[in-house]
Amino acid sequence: MRTLFKNIKELIQVREAGLDFVSGEAMNDLPTIKDAYLLVEDGLIKDFGSMTECPNVEADKVVDATGKMILPTWCDSHTHLVYAGNRESEFVDKIKGLSYHEIAAKGGGILNSAKKLQETSEDDLYEQTKVRLDEIIALGTGAVEIKSGYGLTEASELKMLRVIKRLKENYKLPIKATFLGAHAVPTEYKDDKAGYLNMLVEKLMPKIAEEGLAEFVDIFCEEGYFSVADTEFIMEAGKKHGLISKIHVNQFTSIGGVQAGVKHEALSVDHLEEMKDEDIEALKGSKTMPVALPGCSFFLSIPYTPGRKMIDAGLPLALATDYNPGSSPSGNMNFAVSAACIKMKLTPEEAINAATINGAYAMGLQGTVGSITVGKEANLILTKPINSYNFIPYSFGANQIESVYIKGHSIV
Ligand code: NIG
Ligand code: FE
Structure with a gap:
């Protein structure tokens, strides 16, 4: 099962494999890719990058994320x-x-x-x-x-x-x-x-x-x-x-x-x-x-x-x-x-x-979830259309979630 997310306004929390946690000043750094794609295969993150490099692959499902952001689930x-x-x-x-x-x-x-x-x-x-x-x-x-x-x-x-x-x-x-x-x-x-x-x-x-x-x-x-x-x-x-x-x-x-x-x-x-x-x-x-x-x-x-x-x-x-x-x-x-x-x-x-x-x-799951990293589980939040990720904490009491994916399956 393959899902391709296209035209993602911003793909948030993009990390290389092997990072355990961030501390001090590095906590203020949140790596992202603007105008991105994300490929999910058999429940795992297979590939991602800039839309200009989006591969021409057969996918069972294509999600157009225009205006929306993707981040790892909480x-x-x-x-x-x-x-x-x-x-x-x-x-x-x-x-x-x-x-x-x-x-x-x-x-x-x-x-x-x-x-x-x-x-x-x-x-x-x-x-x-x-x-x-x-x-x-x-x-x-x-x-x-x-x-x-x-x-x-x-x-x-x-x-x-x-x-x-x-x-x-x-x-x-x-x-x-x-x-x-x-x-x-x-x-x-x-x-x-x-x-x-x-x-x-x-x-x-x-x-x-x-x-x-x-x-x-x-x-x-x-x-x-x-x-x-x-x-x-x-x-x-x-x-x-x-x-x-x-x-x-x-x-x-x-x-x-x-x-x-x-x-x-x-x-x-x-x-x-x-x-x-x-x-x-x-x-x-x-x-x-x-x-x-x-x-x-x-x-x-x-x-x-x-x-x-x-x-x-x-x-x-x-x-x-x-x-x-x-x-x-x-x-x-x-x-x-x-x-x-x-x-x-x-x-x-x-x-x-x-x-x-x-x-x-803090759960010993740093190799499994918590970032957009190849090989991690495709547990993802697809946001509603928003201008910047600052809107997520700004809009307190509401949430900016359109869909939640667990191992690549849409739950909401
Ligand atoms: O994490 N402080 C101890 N345990 C819980 C509260 C337990 C309770 O009041 O039922 C906590 O806050
Ligand atoms: Fe507690």
Whole structure:
């Protein structure tokens, strides 16, 4: 199956193979080809270039993209897509002035979602999650990471991971699974956090590794949840079971989680709303991708990750949605890109790099998606007619997507 896209006004994020991620000043560089063609064969990017060099090939489908742009689909490297029901009532509590911690203390929060999920069947959970996955694909996401962490029992954590496994089997986009058993201490273990962590490591991790249910391991490193020592314990155990770390750190407090992540070669450290200078220093020269989640800052009215300062310090940055029922009930990467520009002062080039190639790296998918590169999957956004790619973040709350292609197949 061959598709030829012709007369593309601008082909965005054109890269040679082998680039892992971009950082510092290079984030402001977004290579493009104006008046371009793109050839897709059997789901992969086969060839591209200037229209003046467009080859005369037989194609099963020809798409005339006059006035429209093509860019790689968004890479959303941090979501909690599998959950049961929602937390609308807490939303109202929040409007009335209760904080995230106060809501959790009165029986809301992660434990509220866990209770709902424990009572939901795997099939029901799968159907609820499918709706959200279809929704984000239509919004341009073409690779996604999904976490467990609303199960908090052996059975329910496995139920969540099996839902992710079914999604992987039934969808064409790359999906990565993260084991986040250490998301909160469940009520049954409220006076025995160590016992809960031991259960995760001794009972669950071996099963997860054996059944191949996750690639990554995560923990909520935060005051009132899990300490830096707990985080190191989980990362070390993960390593023994072949699980790479991607961790929640510095959402409300900076307590050393970034340094622990770097020390244990975490693939990413995510949230980072509270960053001390030493946290930025610790990331320099490391292979750990900092990930900002502006939807969470917007929804909880907490500070935005100091992305401008971090990029100016030479760091890379990725953007993700954190789609979850408590702190970011939206999986809209277009909004994350807009908010990064408007609130974090990233340029459109930086934000698009953060949401594509750097997001791919934060899932270990830099060889598969995240740029227009020969051999990568043809996961593409075809825009509506627009004048410049700046219009994508500028038109916040809307999106400029006409079609989304996953492995060369038009989904929307
Ligand atoms: O990434 N901060 C920890 N976990 C999620 C929110 C979980 C929830 O409130 O349900 C997050 O923001
Ligand atoms: Fe999260």
